[in-house]
Amino acid sequence: xxxxxxxxxxxxxxxxxxxxxxxxxxxxxxxxxxxxxxxxxxxxxxxxxxxxxxxxxxxxxxxxxxxxxxxxxxxxxxxxxxxxxxxxxxxxxxxxxxxxxxxxxxxxxxxxxxxxxxxxxxxxxxxxxxxxxxxxxxxxxxxxxxxxxxxxxxxxxxxxxxxxxxxxxxxxxxxxxxxxxxxxxxxxxxxxxxxxxxxxxxxxxxxxxxxxxxxxxxxxxxxxxxxxxxxxxxxxxxxxxxxxxxxxxxxxxxxxxxxxxxxxxxxxxxxxxxxxxxxxxxxxxxxxxxxxxxxxxxxxxxxxxxxxxxxxxxxxxxxxxxxxxxxxxxxxxxxxxxxxxxxxxxxxxxxxxxxxxxxxxxxxxxxxxxxxxxxxxxxxxxxxxxxxxxxxxxxxxxxxxxxxxxxxxxxxxxxxxxxxxxxxxxxxxxxxxxxxxxxxxxxxxxxxxxxxxxxxxxxxxxxxxxxxxxxxx
Numbered sequence: 001x002x003x004x005x006x007x008x009x010x011x012x013x014x015x016x017x018x019x020x021x022x023x024x025x026x027x028x029x030x031x032x033x034x035x036x037x038x039x040x041x042x043x044x045x046x047x048x049x050x051x052x053x054x055x056x057x058x059x060x061x062x063x064x065x066x067x068x069x070x071x072x073x074x075x076x077x078x079x080x081x082x083x084x085x086x087x088x089x090x091x092x093x094x095x096x097x098x099x100x101x102x103x104x105x106x107x108x109x110x111x112x113x114x115x116x117x118x119x120x121x122x123x124x125x126x127x128x129x130x131x132x133x134x135x136x137x138x139x140x141x142x143x144x145x146x147x148x149x150x151x152x153x154x155x156x157x158x159x160x161x162x163x164x165x166x167x168x169x170x171x172x173x174x175x176x177x178x179x180x181x182x183x184x185x186x187x188x189x190x191x192x193x194x195x196x197x198x199x200x201x202x203x204x205x206x207x208x209x210x211x212x213x214x215x216x217x218x219x220x221x222x223x224x225x226x227x228x229x230x231x232x233x234x235x236x237x238x239x240x241x242x243x244x245x246x247x248x249x250x251x252x253x254x255x256x257x258x259x260x261x262x263x264x265x266x267x268x269x270x271x272x273x274x275x276x277x278x279x280x281x282x283x284x285x286x287x288x289x290x291x292x293x294x295x296x297x298x299x300x301x302x303x304x305x306x307x308x309x310x311x312x313x314x315x316x317x318x319x320x321x322x323x324x325x326x327x328x329x330x331x332x333x334x335x336x337x338x339x340x341x342x343x344x345x346x347x348x349x350x351x352x353x354x355x356x357x358x359x360x361x362x363x364x365x366x367x368x369x370x371x372x373x374x375x376x377x378x379x380x381x382x383x384x385x386x387x388x389x390x391x392x393x394x395x396x397x398x399x400x401x402x403x404x405x406x407x408x409x410x411x412x413x414x415x416x417x418x419x420x421x422x423x424x425x426x427x428x429x430x431x432x433x434x435x436x437x438x439x440x441x442x443x444x445x446x447x448x449x450x451x452x453x454x455x456x457x458x459x460x461x462x463x464x465x466x467x468x469x470x471x472x473x
Contacts, residue, residue: 021159021166027234028154029167031147034227036171037178038109038140038220044287045309046182047112050213054117055129069130073137080138085145085418086252092241095232098146102228105139108132110221117210147231149418152406153238160406161332165324165399172316172395178223179310186212187306260420269408272467273420276401279340279460283394285432285453286347290387297354297447298383304374311384312391319395323403326396332404333469337461339397342389344457349386351451355379407470432456 021029041047048066056062088094112132116123124132155163185202188194205211243251263270294308326335352360358379368376375384409417432453439445439452 021155021163024235025155025159025163026166027230028147028150029163029170031143031228031231032167032171033174034224034231035140035143036168037175037223038136040172040175040309040313041178041182041216041220042109042112042136045179045306046213047216050210050216051115051129054210054213055115055123055126057118065126065130066133069133070137073134073141076134076138077141081141081145082420083249083252084142085149085420086255087245087248088146088149088252089412089414090241090243090248090251090255091245092238092243094146094150095235095237097245098143099232101139101142101146102225105136105143106221106225108136108139109224110218112136112217113214115214115217120209145418148402148405148421149414150235150237151402152409152414154235161324161327161399161403163324164403164406165320165322165327165396167320168323168395168399169317169320172313172320174223174227176310176313176317178219179306179313182212182216182219183306183310186215266410268468269417271463272404272408275460275463275467276405276421277460278456278463279336279397280401281432282453282456282460283343283397285436285456286343286390287394290350290390290450294383294387298380299355307374308384308387312387315388315391316395319392320399322392323396323399327400327403331469332400332407333464333467335400336397336404337464339393339400340457340461340464342393343397344454344461346386346390346393347451347454347457350383350390351447353379353383353386358382404467404470 052062052066056065084097088097091097109132111124112129114122114124115129151160151164184196185198186205189198189201201207201212203215205215241248263273298304323335323339326338330338349359352358355377356366356379357363364378364382366377369378369381370376375381405418405421406414435452435455436449439448442448
């Protein structure tokens with residue numbers, strides 16, 4: 001900030017605000033539009049709850065099995081993603097490898113349509129569903145490593161935070177569009193009678209067989225494949241080194257081992273990776289358990305939770321854009337610290353609310369404050385308002401973190417460091433759920449369990465204070 005206040009800073013700021021993204025940068029960002037709906041529709045709001053509630057006879061068993069699948073995928077990613085990134089660095093070109101991953105991930109998602117409800121013949125066996133979910137989880141992480149490692153070469157330094165933020169904004173915008181489309185064409189028909197809603201689910205899908213929920217998988221798969229194409233058509237790739245994948249992988253394994261040793265000489269990067277591991281786990285836990293906490297504390301049902309998901313996705317779009325602007329105005333390191341701090345304060349605000357109180361002790365009338373079928377109470381509106389800010393800050397932090405990683409990465413090490421970046425995001429993904437489980441059980445309190453996530457945010461924030469900011473471009 002001191003440099004911005006120096007003479008001539010106005011000209012610098014004006015120059016930064018005139019950033020125009022080229023076609024390759026837009027195509028790179030559009031890949032997020034292609035792949036992010038898988039997370040929102042399949043992993044969080046629609047398909048995973050269907051698996052837990054209808055494919056398994058017991059929802060508790062369903063949740064346990066799904067958690068186990070994701071744990072296996074997470075371990076596989078932790079053990080392989082850094083080597084994949086390092087191999088990509090040595091091959092130079094990312095798009096051929098990314099193309100193979102896209103072609104494998106698409107059917108892994110599509111096939112999940114055949115996850116039939118318990119007792120319905122002709123569906124995939126449980127082990128088959130699990131194999132698809134695990135494969136999709138691993139391959140999805142690979143798309144992140146390869147896609148992220150392209151960013152420093154695709155985008156000019158001045159445009160890099162805007163390109164990164166645009167990608168996240170487009171990803172959330174796509175999720176909102178698909179959530180709304182699925183609600184209109186598959187979920188609401190036959191449930192809500194209105195002239196603008198079809199009388200029955202589109203395509204003749206049978207709710208008894210769970211087909212409207214199952215159809216989310218092929219819709220997301222086709223969406224992913226179609227909107228991945230611009231990246232391969234318009235985004236420039238690095239020149240090929242001529243090395244084969246096998247040779248590059250062997251070199252990559254040795255390089256990652258050397259990279260881990262070299263982190264002793266790149267302590268700034270190492271400090272950021274550890275900080276990111278902690279605060280990213282905290283933010284992920286908020287996303288995972290925020291809905292559970294809201295449903296339990298506010299007694300929200302399906303309609304409220306659907307609306308909740310759409311609202312948060314809409315505001316997350318603003319987070320991607322805000323992250324890019326914050327990176328410019330205060331630098332990515334300060335932006336990340338600010339976004340963590342805001343998320344922590346909002347977490348405290350969320351934990352402070354019940355249907356009858358806010359800020360732990362301030363009573364609020366239980367009567368509705370406006371005529372609405374959902375979110376009618378003052379505490380519900382307050383909770384919704386706080387979670388809107390959380391959605392913005394979490395998405396902004398993802399955008400700013402990616403920008404900071406790109407800025408901190410030494411030239412030629414982007415792929416392997418983004419592999420470690422992915423590892424830092426998955427190595428302790430169990431830590432947030434562990435805290436929530438322990439504190440909820442120990443104190444028999446949803447508040448205590450959800451509030452324990454703040455420990456991860458505070459630890460990550462504290463470490464960020466020791467990260468030296470990169471040189472401003």
